[in-house]
Amino acid sequence: MIFNSMTFAVFFAVFFLLYWLACARSQRAQNLLVLAGSYVFYAWGDWRLLPLLIGNSVVFYLLGMALDTPKDERRRAWLMALGLTVGLGGLIFFKYAAFLEEVIVHALAVYGVTLHSSSMRFVLPLGISFYTFRNLSYLFDVHNGKQEATRDWLTYFSYVAFFPCVISGPIDRPKKLIPQLERTRVFDYEQACDGMRRMVWGLFKKVVIADNCAAVTDVIFSDYRNLPPSSLLLGAFLYTLQLYTDFSGYSDIAIGAAQLLGFKVTNNFNYPFFSQNIAEFWRRWHISLTSWLTEYVFTPLSIAMRDLGKLGVILAVLVNFTLIGIWHGANWTFILFGFLHGCFFIPLILRGTLNRRIEIPTGRRIPSAAEARNMFLTFLLVMFTFILIRTASVEEAALFMQRLASPGLLSWPVVQGYAATAACVFVLAQILILVEWLNRDKPYAVSTVALNWPRPLRWSFYYTIFLTVFLAAEKGQNFIYFQF
Secondary structure: OOOHHHHHHHHHHHHHHHHHHHOOOOOOHHHHHHHHHHHHHHHHHHHHHHHHHHHHHHHEEEHHHHOOOOOHHHHHHHHHHHHHHHHHHHHHHHHHHHHHHHHHHHHHOOOOOOOOOOOOOOOOOOHHHHHHHHHHHHHHHHOOOOOOOOOOOHHHHHHHHHOOOOOOOOOOOOOHHHHHHHHOOOOOOHEEEHHHHHHHHHHHHHHHHHHHHHHHHHHHOOOOOOHHHHHHHHHHHHHHHHHHHHHHHHHHHHHHHHHHHOOOOOOOOOHHHHHOHHHHHHHOOOOHHHHHHHHHHHHHHHHHHHHHHHHHHHHHHHHHHHHHHHHOOHHHHHHHHHHHHHHHHHHHHHOOOOOOOOOOOOOOOOOHHHHHHHHHHHHHHHHHHHHHHOOOHHHHHHHHHHHOOOOOOOOOOOOOOHHHHHHHHHHHHHHHHHHHHOOOOOOOOOOOOOOOHHHHHHHHHHHHHHHHHHHHOOEEEEEEEEOO
């Protein structure tokens, strides 16, 4: 069940009515419905994977309670090791086993040992990267005394499986979502209106911009050997836009759906294309993942290696971002993507500006020349590394970039059969960036747009966007981050 489908629209409408009409006065009834609805939502994709989600919830619920008992450090260490083995073991088994097998086979072949890769392949459970990190953050926080273990299984199971966020995030920490599950939610009309507005905006980004970008980028990346460099540059630009509008669109829908149910979840994007360096970009892009790895990987590593000075920080950053790459997928392209982004941090570390936040004052309509230059260069840096995410292998990515650097970069792009679509999405890209720029101090770009307009004009605006989304949502394409 995907957000941009009629099935989800019917499911959510029924769920919403039951939630606020039948369960409004009881926190437990609300949570029972949240859990039941979450399991229906998750099982809709493949019911065979539901026991894995439930099994993970059972294990970490019991581990959390065991860790919260008297402080026997040796026992607690064993419990943490068990939790890491279950969480990361399952993730590695389903997501990385085939890749690791191929790496071992090729490595042994160098020494003359011939092995054959097995033909066994496993279905990647939807959302396993996201709910595994949610479980692990709970375990870490209970172990470190930042979170009390919940004794209510219903609360914990609902936290893990919360359907707006279970498949592609945001990755909410237990201290943010569990307290909300422990109290009765009360309907808030203004919050619900804002949630609906955000859902429609997310759908617009996904089905109108991202899916139309996909129609063009699929053609360009499948035929890049025969297209001029200008077409490849257009493909790289539109794929960057596609990835952003696809994933941030999903996050907007998830956040909006949660708001309609009385929840506030983590904001996952904060206008990343206005970042002036790579560190600022990662503070604004996939915020819940970046902050998760910063807290549980980078910070402990940097503390452990603090005696090495800046070298220790560099090593911690490289490990952290290589893991970000690996988290995205089992392929050398993702590993290289993460490692390169870690390398981009090195000049900031050496200059001592890693933690310096650079934000453009919201009172100005246009950036200064220096700010515009920095945003443009950061965007280019990110855009070229996203080629690694879109291509199937490092060799293919290298050939794409080699062709991109050949003569003819300034020629007119050629996209056979999709010239009109390419032109439309290119214009939409400029409009999107302009709207985001003008509203960069808001939680999302259209949070206050049209609020003060006369009612007929305001509702005409909303209905136009909704109708555009409805007409464009025929195919119901999957979200890119489902594969991660």
